[in-house]
Amino acid sequence: MQGKLETFIDLINQAETLDQLQSHILSLRDLYEVEHLVYHSVNSTGQQYAALTYESYWVDRYLDQDYARIDPVVVGCYQRFHPVDWKRLDWSGKATRGFLGEAMDNGVGNQGFSVPIRGPNGQFALFTVNHRVTDEEWFKYTGAHVRDLILVAHFINQKALEIERGTDALPGQSLSPRETDALTLLAMGYSRAQASESLSISEHTLRVYIESARFKLGAVNTTHAVARAMVKGLLVV
Amino acid sequence: MLRYLYGDQLHNFPKLRNTMFKDRADQFHRRLGWDVYVNRAGEERDQYDLMNPLYVIWQRADGTHGGSLRFLPTVSDTMVNDHFLHLTGGVRIESPLVWECTRFCLAPEAAPLVSAALMLGGAEMGVGFHLKHAVGVFDSRMVRIYRRLGWGPTILGADGSGRDAISVGLWEFGAPVRDRLLRKAGVSAEVSQLWFDRAFGVEKQQFAASA
Numbered sequence: 176m177q178g179k180l181e182t183f184i185d186l187i188n189q190a191e192t193l194d195q196l197q198s199h200i201l202s203l204r205d206l207y208e209v210e211h212l213v214y215h216s217v218n219s220t221g222q223q224y225a226a227l228t229y230e231s232y233w234v235d236r237y238l239d240q241d242y243a244r245i246d247p248v249v250v251g252c253y254q255r256f257h258p259v260d261w262k263r264l265d266w267s268g269k270a271t272r273g274f275l276g277e278a279m280d281n282g283v284g285n286q287g288f289s290v291p292i293r294g295p296n297g298q299f300a301l302f303t304v305n306h307r308v309t310d311e312e313w314f315k316y317t318g319a320h321v322r323d324l325i326l327v328a329h330f331i332n333q334k335a336l337e338i339e340r341g342t343d344a345l346p347g348q349s350l351s352p353r354e355t356d357a358l359t360l361l362a363m364g365y366s367r368a369q370a371s372e373s374l375s376i377s378e379h380t381l382r383v384y385i386e387s388a389r390f391k392l393g394a395v396n397t398t399h400a401v402a403r404a405m406v407k408g409l410l411v412v
Numbered sequence: 413m414l415r416y417l418y419g420d421q422l423h424n425f426p427k428l429r430n431t432m433f434k435d436r437a438d439q440f441h442r443r444l445g446w447d448v449y450v451n452r453a454g455e456e457r458d459q460y461d462l463m464n465p466l467y468v469i470w471q472r473a474d475g476t477h478g479g480s481l482r483f484l485p486t487v488s489d490t491m492v493n494d495h496f497l498h499l500t501g502g503v504r505i506e507s508p509l510v511w512e513c514t515r516f517c518l519a520p521e522a523a524p525l526v527s528a529a530l531m532l533g534g535a536e537m538g539v540g541f542h543l544k545h546a547v548g549v550f551d552s553r554m555v556r557i558y559r560r561l562g563w564g565p566t567i568l569g570a571d572g573s574g575r576d577a578i579s580v581g582l583w584e585f586g587a588p589v590r591d592r593l594l595r596k597a598g599v600s601a602e603v604s605q606l607w608f609d610r611a612f613g614v615e616k617q618q619f620a621a622s623a
């Protein structure tokens with residue numbers, strides 16, 4: 176799964192059109208073995224973009240009815256930045272129950288997990304994984320994948336913003352010399368303990384440098400970050 | 413009790429909000445002499461308060477502020493990345509799994525348990541939201557408090573020396589730290605969970621059952 180996820184993230188990073196992004200969302204859904212994935216973005220002028228796996232009938236119906244007004248996922252995540260299991264949202268109102276029933280009739284699963292993202296200039300996006308399983312299975316599933324999902328959500332959002340802007344050069348994305356040093360030592364086969372000793376920093380400090388570099392490189396783990404930095408020609412090993 | 417509130421929810425608790433910003437002025441401007449802006453109402457607010465941060469606040473029985481912390485994910489503007497890069501080896505710390513914690517504030521004569529309770533709130537969020545680290549800027553006098561609570565930061569760098577030093581530190585989240593802080597704060601796991609659930613919603617079983 177982890178190796179396949181890296182391949183998938185690389186595809187996302189290479190996407191140049193929103194159509195490509197949409198097709199990657201479909202593959203990611205299969206990779207994660209869930210019923211649905213939804214990426215939905217709204218910018219400050221109200222322009223919307225979505226890449227998702229719901230039935231087109233349901234998407235049209237949702238837009239037509241302007242269900243975003245009452246959808247607990249949108250209402251509960253808007254202006255927030257913490258990830259949310261759908262079980263924690265308020266599904267109690269009459270209109271909401273009706274909406275939920277209709278959603279399920281249209282193939283939306285009973286379990287969901289959403290990651291809200293606040294982008295630049297008031298942009299807001301939601302990345303959702305939706306599935307149909309028992310509470311116990313869902314608890315296990317999210318426990319195993321949440322951190323990946325949070326990262327993937329941000330990578331997809333960055334890519335969507337890049338495509339919208341028509342440039343792939345994100346400002347402030349370059350690595351600092353310290354981050355490059357840390358990755359270089361790992362690429363040379365140093366352990367974390369050896370690398371931190373060589374750089375005269377604690378292992379905790381090294382870990383946050385790597386975490387930071389990983390995010391900037393669009394990588395899901397340390398090995399992937401080293402690989403991506405090599406491909407980008409950032410490391411001299 | 414602990415409250416977890418986003419900036420846009422503070423208006424529901426005007427007394428708590430007003431006393432928090434006044435206590436911040438008292439701590440950061442008057443007592444510590446930091447170069448912070450205090451408005452005519454005697455409140456300390458900065459640009460990060462305008463970014464709808466998530467506050468962890470100790471609310472006293474009379475509804476006033478007993479202490480607070482402020483969190484923002486490091487994927488947007490943060491104090492560390494905007495002003496303290498020279499203390500992080502030049503590294504812009506950016507990850508949705510790392511949140512910045514700033515403005516650790518205690519009301520004058522706050523009970524000793526308040527510090528522990530605030531740290532507990534931070535730890536609950538870290539565990540509840542699957543975060544890896546918190547990063548923060550703090551006055552060196554705080555280091556002793558953090559260490560006494562059993563959750564000392566790794567210091568990434570410090571400016572100045574002695575009592576006046578300002579440091580950037582790193583905290584690693586995890587269940588063991590949360591459990592230790594429960595004991596230090598004298599709060600049961602159940603009560604702490606209740607405070608968290610009240611803010612972020614209870615995991616309801618009937619949702620799944622209705623499917």
